[in-house]
Amino acid sequence: MPELPEVETIRCRLAEAIVGRTVKNTVLRRRDVLRYPSGDRKKGQKHGRWLLMGKEIASVSRLGKQLYIADKLGLGIRVCLGMSGRIALSGDPEIPKRHRHITWYFESDTSNPLRMHFIDPRRFGGVYAVTGTKDLENRFWNRMGPDALTITTEKLRDATKRTSRNLKSVLLDQNAISGVGNIYADESLHKARLAPQRAANTINDSELRRLASSIRSCLRAACQMGGTTFKDYRNADGDKGEFVKKLRVYGRQGLNCLSCKSLLEFERLAQRATVWCPRCQPNSEKIHKEHTCR
DNA sequence: CTTATGACCTGATAGC
DNA sequence: TGCTATCAGGTCATAA
Numbered sequence: 307m308p309e310l311p312e313v314e315t316i317r318c319r320l321a322e323a324i325v326g327r328t329v330k331n332t333v334l335r336r337r338d339v340l341r342y343p344s345g346d347r348k349k350g351q352k353h354g355r356w357l358l359m360g361k362e363i364a365s366v367s368r369l370g371k372q373l374y375i376a377d378k379l380g381l382g383i384r385v386c387l388g389m390s391g392r393i394a395l396s397g398d399p400e401i402p403k404r405h406r407h408i409t410w411y412f413e414s415d416t417s418n419p420l421r422m423h424f425i426d427p428r429r430f431g432g433v434y435a436v437t438g439t440k441d442l443e444n445r446f447w448n449r450m451g452p453d454a455l456t457i458t459t460e461k462l463r464d465a466t467k468r469t470s471r472n473l474k475s476v477l478l479d480q481n482a483i484s485g486v487g488n489i490y491a492d493e494s495l496h497k498a499r500l501a502p503q504r505a506a507n508t509i510n511d512s513e514l515r516r517l518a519s520s521i522r523s524c525l526r527a528a529c530q531m532g533g534t535t536f537k538d539y540r541n542a543d544g545d546k547g548e549f550v551k552k553l554r555v556y557g558r559q560g561l562n563c564l565s566c567k568s569l570l571e572f573e574r575l576a577q578r579a580t581v582w583c584p585r586c587q588p589n590s591e592k593i594h595k596e597h598t599c600r
Numbered sequence: 601c602t603t604a605t606g607a608c609c610t611g612a613t614a615g616c
Numbered sequence: 617t618g619c620t621a622t623c624a625g626g627t628c629a630t631a632a
Contacts, residue, residue, distance in 0.1 A: 307625040343628070371626075388626050390610075405610085428609045430626055471603075479603095480627080487625055536625065537612085556625090577605080579624085 307539050308387045310454055310485030311528035312547060313371050316393055319542040320375070321366040323395055324422065327412045332357040336407040339424065341386075341432035343445075357435065358383060358410065369447050370454065370484025380439035384446060385424065390538065391431030396421040398544035408433060422542075454485035455525050459511075462518040466506035473509070473517075474502035475576040486521065488578045489534055489556045494521045495582065496555045496565075501589035502580050503573075527552065555581045 308316070334340065334357065364378035373393075376382030385393065394401045401423060408424040424433060436442045452461045465482040466473075476482050477491040486494065495502050497520035500513060509517065528534060533547030536557060540546060554564050559572035563583040573580050 309625060312625080341628095386627070388609095389624065391626090426609095427611065428624090428626095430608065430610095432627090469602080475603090478626090489625060534625080539625075 307389050307537075308391070308533065309371055309487035309490050310368075310525050311490070311531075311549065312533035312539050312541070313368055313373060313387065313485075314455070314529050315533045315541050315547065317366050317368045317373055319395070320373075320393065320422075323420065323542070324363045324375070324412065325366060326362065326364075327414075327420065328362045329358045329360060329410050330413040331411040332359045333409045333411075334407070335409075336429075339407040339426065339429060339432050341434050343434070357408065357433070368453075370450055370480055371487065372446070372450075372484075374436070374442060376436075376439075380442070382436055382442075384434040384436050384442060386431050386434070388426060388428065388431030390428040391424070391426035392540055393542050394423045394425055394540070394544065395542045396423075398540070398542070400544050401425070450480050451483040454483050454490075454521050455529070457483060457518050457521055459515045459518045462521075463514055466509060466514070468507065470505045470507050472502060472575060473500055473504050473506055474578070474580055476506045477521075478576055478578065483521075485525065488580075489536065489553070490521070490524050490528065491578075492556045492581050493554060494524045496587060497524060499586050501584075501587045502575055502582050503589050555583065557581070 361377040363375060365376050367374045371387065373385040374382055375385065396419065402425060405425050405427045406423045407426060410422040412420040414420060451465055466476055469476060473495060474491055477486045477494065478488065494517065498517040500509065500517060528549040531547060531549040531552065532541060532545065533539060534549040534553065535546035536550055555570055558570050559581045561570055563570055563586060566583065566585050568583055568585040570581050571584050
């Protein structure tokens, strides 16, 4: 469920809560949430058993929608939240009883006990043991596109210029750009006044600038509001994200466009629900005149 | 190499 | 009430 702003909200809170603290014990209740991609199961199991046990947390970082929690040597865990995953700290008053697949217990002077849970009903998410920063980069992060929160026009051009796939697909492709999911793809395209069906390699320079800046501003605004709780998302303390109040297209198919009053359309694109305004976001590959939108 | 597709799961909700 | 069908914010392996 969580996209970049939701994961960033969680990352900030975790950095505040667990950096400098030492893991006293780790309980893994469901082995299969420990993942071993592309055949390095043995290696993963060897390191995975520890899951930061006895380690002092030195950093909580993020690329796109992925978290990395590590000690000062860089050894750590890569956390993917998938569709329904979350991290909850023991201060959250309503931690669900079910689906708490992993719990980390931190050392404390008893006045300040702290637990951290990995919770994931659908189990599309998972935790990956990583042996160091190089390992993280080689196996995972170097293969991903640049982080969407700070995407530049130039980097977006690299991601779009050589592909005739539609913009929606490219925005959702983590190897092209990291961190945009279904909600912010639709919101960014609407803000940039670009049709989601538009072939990526047909957008001109001013459209490219508009798209890069729309992605950054949508994500930045969502981060500031603690992300979007459309349905289930909760941050590490159990709170909802308020950006749901700012959504202009996502989930609004059949309603009026907030910019121009046209009916918002719906189509399944890249196997995802896609909502756009046919008037604000015309699928024309020609330069069109500025019109009344926004 | 790129790209499209299905698999992986549970839970909430709608319709009969 | 109980059944079935459909939908959900992501990632990964596979095959064309």
